Amino acid sequence: MATIRDVAKLAEVSVATVSRVLNRKGYVHADTVQRVNDAMKLLNYTPNDIARSLSKKSSKTIALFIPDITNPFFNELALAVEKTMQKYQYTTILCNTNDSPKLERQYIQSLKHKYIDGFIMASNTLSVEEIEQLQIPMVSVDRISSPAVPTVSSQNRKGARLAVEALLNQGCTKIAHFRGPKGLWIADERCQGYLDLVEELPWFTTKLIVDGNFQLKGAVEAANQLFDKYPDIDGVFAGNDLIAIGVLRAMQERSIHVPDQVQIIGYDGIPLTEMVYPELSTVLQPIYEMGELAAQILINKIEQEPLVATHHQLEVKLVQRGTTRHKH
Amino acid sequence: MATIRDVAKLAEVSVATVSRVLNRKGYVHADTVQRVNDAMKLLNYTPNDIARSLSKKSSKTIALFIPDITNPFFNELALAVEKTMQKYQYTTILCNTNDSPKLERQYIQSLKHKYIDGFIMASNTLSVEEIEQLQIPMVSVDRISSPAVPTVSSQNRKGARLAVEALLNQGCTKIAHFRGPKGLWIADERCQGYLDLVEELPWFTTKLIVDGNFQLKGAVEAANQLFDKYPDIDGVFAGNDLIAIGVLRAMQERSIHVPDQVQIIGYDGIPLTEMVYPELSTVLQPIYEMGELAAQILINKIEQEPLVATHHQLEVKLVQRGTTRHKH
Numbered sequence: 001m002a003t004i005r006d007v008a009k010l011a012e013v014s015v016a017t018v019s020r021v022l023n024r025k026g027y028v029h030a031d032t033v034q035r036v037n038d039a040m041k042l043l044n045y046t047p048n049d050i051a052r053s054l055s056k057k058s059s060k061t062i063a064l065f066i067p068d069i070t071n072p073f074f075n076e077l078a079l080a081v082e083k084t085m086q087k088y089q090y091t092t093i094l095c096n097t098n099d100s101p102k103l104e105r106q107y108i109q110s111l112k113h114k115y116i117d118g119f120i121m122a123s124n125t126l127s128v129e130e131i132e133q134l135q136i137p138m139v140s141v142d143r144i145s146s147p148a149v150p151t152v153s154s155q156n157r158k159g160a161r162l163a164v165e166a167l168l169n170q171g172c173t174k175i176a177h178f179r180g181p182k183g184l185w186i187a188d189e190r191c192q193g194y195l196d197l198v199e200e201l202p203w204f205t206t207k208l209i210v211d212g213n214f215q216l217k218g219a220v221e222a223a224n225q226l227f228d229k230y231p232d233i234d235g236v237f238a239g240n241d242l243i244a245i246g247v248l249r250a251m252q253e254r255s256i257h258v259p260d261q262v263q264i265i266g267y268d269g270i271p272l273t274e275m276v277y278p279e280l281s282t283v284l285q286p287i288y289e290m291g292e293l294a295a296q297i298l299i300n301k302i303e304q305e306p307l308v309a310t311h312h313q314l315e316v317k318l319v320q321r322g323t324t325r326h327k328h
Numbered sequence: 329m330a331t332i333r334d335v336a337k338l339a340e341v342s343v344a345t346v347s348r349v350l351n352r353k354g355y356v357h358a359d360t361v362q363r364v365n366d367a368m369k370l371l372n373y374t375p376n377d378i379a380r381s382l383s384k385k386s387s388k389t390i391a392l393f394i395p396d397i398t399n400p401f402f403n404e405l406a407l408a409v410e411k412t413m414q415k416y417q418y419t420t421i422l423c424n425t426n427d428s429p430k431l432e433r434q435y436i437q438s439l440k441h442k443y444i445d446g447f448i449m450a451s452n453t454l455s456v457e458e459i460e461q462l463q464i465p466m467v468s469v470d471r472i473s474s475p476a477v478p479t480v481s482s483q484n485r486k487g488a489r490l491a492v493e494a495l496l497n498q499g500c501t502k503i504a505h506f507r508g509p510k511g512l513w514i515a516d517e518r519c520q521g522y523l524d525l526v527e528e529l530p531w532f533t534t535k536l537i538v539d540g541n542f543q544l545k546g547a548v549e550a551a552n553q554l555f556d557k558y559p560d561i562d563g564v565f566a567g568n569d570l571i572a573i574g575v576l577r578a579m580q581e582r583s584i585h586v587p588d589q590v591q592i593i594g595y596d597g598i599p600l601t602e603m604v605y606p607e608l609s610t611v612l613q614p615i616y617e618m619g620e621l622a623a624q625i626l627i628n629k630i631e632q633e634p635l636v637a638t639h640h641q642l643e644v645k646l647v648q649r650g651t652t653r654h655k656h
Contacts, residue, residue, distance in 0.1 A: 027355030
């Protein structure tokens with residue numbers, strides 16, 4: 001098999017020059033390019049993977065932006081993206097942004113000079129203009145960015161309705177909602193699903209909606225504060241499973257029986273929901289499928305295959321376990 | 329402030345040529361280099377960060393390799409590394425290797441052409457030769473790689489001894505150990521710490537040592553199988569917290585009271601240990617400090633400051649909570 005040295009020798013140029021021709025970079029005379037190309041053809045030379053990818057300014061690497069590495073939802077999503085990308089010989093690097101616009105831009109700055117083939121954004125504070133300027137294939141998960149960027153999410157509002165409906169049907173008369181960050185689309189949608197069902201009910205007050213950041217930290221305390229004020233709450237719909245686990249923990253501290261006195265439903269379906277006791281009832285998102293689909297769409301964008309639909313909302317389902325009084 | 333355009337104008341060359349001079353790349357005549365450098369000096373021109381880092385083949389980016397993104401220990405470690413690196417204006421990208429040698433090499437291949445300034449390896453299957461060939465600053469966490477690579481870990485064997493000693497002192501007469509992967513240094517050390525104290529005891533049998541992979545998945549089932557065979561086990565030392573939480577879950581399924589009938593101690597001190605009920609007793613590693621220290625050492629290596637010690641073993645401590653019968 002011919003090497004880059006053989007090509008250089010035959011073309012009577014240096015290896016560095018052959019490399020410059022392959023990489024389409026730096027200064028090379030037109031006739032030298034011709035000589036190098038002829039030599040490559042003659043020797044049937046195929047540059048190795050690295051050289052080839054450099055020549056296309058690509059090295060089969062994509063970046064996945066996540067807002068919170070301590071949330072198992074994103075761990076599961078990352079696993080799905082990584083595995084799918086591996087099937088196509090792509091490597092996935094992870095960027096944990098803490099939902100910080102500054103950090104996100106820092107990552108973008110740092111990565112765009114590294115020939116990243118595409119981005120999957122599960123954390124996104126970029127403006128439409130910034131995204132369009134990037135000119136790198138991109139897919140969003142759970143975030144709406146630009147009309148030009150395909151999105152993968154699940155039926156957040158419907159999922160929330162399923163949860164609250166079940167709580168109402170199973171005897172709850174005062175249901176609190178621990179929501180995620182205001183302005184974050186999925187958090188707003190889930191909150192709206194709760195409001196759809198309870199806003200007209202006589203006991204409803206917006207004080208039963210607790211702001212949060214989707215993190216475990218703080219959820220126990222927030223639950224304690226709310227139950228101090230409203231000890232007659234008998235149902236909780238949490239914006240995600242981490243918050244729900246925090247609420248469950250607070251109930252156990254207060255010796256409030258779950259599900260007899262308070263019923264709790266979370267959102268996401270992370271593996272941890274089956275590890276707490278009682279096991280957590282939750283709205284199950286197809287996390288793995290969401291990651292797989294996002295990866296698949298990105299591959300199609302990178303390899304410029306036609307895209308059919310650009311916005312995908314996957315099905316969710318309510319799974320009732322130990323924290324609700326459902327009929328068996 | 330002068331821009332690259334001003335420099336190009338004064339030196340009577342194109343912007344691309346100035347860029348080539350800055351990046352020390354491509355073909356530029358020696359006298360052109362001189363002219364560009366003179367122009368830069370005259371205009372007091374400082375290339376911006378990106379240009380400057382490219383010129384040094386660096387972009388202030390480091391990679392952190394972790395073996396299991398679903399293990400909160402590594403999430404916490406990643407947060408510490410990221411925050412410390414940010415202080416020095418470095419960006420951290422994450423590579424989740426699943427402890428797969430193939431994936432690890434794929435990441436290395438993909439990254440070494442991207443001007444990564446350094447690696448922190450909490451997952452490492454590379455050989456000493458491979459590491460030395462890389463010629464990129466590296467620090468290991470919880471792994472022993474090459475004598476040339478500084479290591480940050482905690483006192484695993486001592487920590488295990490602390491846990492098992494407490495179980496013995498608090499009345500346990502038959503203690504099982506759920507260990508991590510064989511051949512993984514930290515798992516071997518923790519197992520050895522257990523053996524140090526129980527190997528000579530009359531009830532001891534190696535069948536009380538259960539192999540595992542440090543993951544939650546499978547821990548419940550493994551615990552059920554062991555307790556089916558040895559229902560008289562009254563103490564469990566788990567190789568990490570995830571396994572301990574799985575064992576706790578199995579006890580709850582079997583209606584075995586923790587800590588009255590079985591006492592459990594985990595290892596790591598992840599935040600989740602305070603979210604399960606009863607809260608998990610555990611051997612606390614200074615996870616955040618470990619990440620901080622690894623990052624600091626890497627910065628020193630990259631910036632070639634002198635290194636004092638190359639192997640750091642941080643202190644651990646036993647924290648007794650709801651899953652052990654300690655005196656208050």
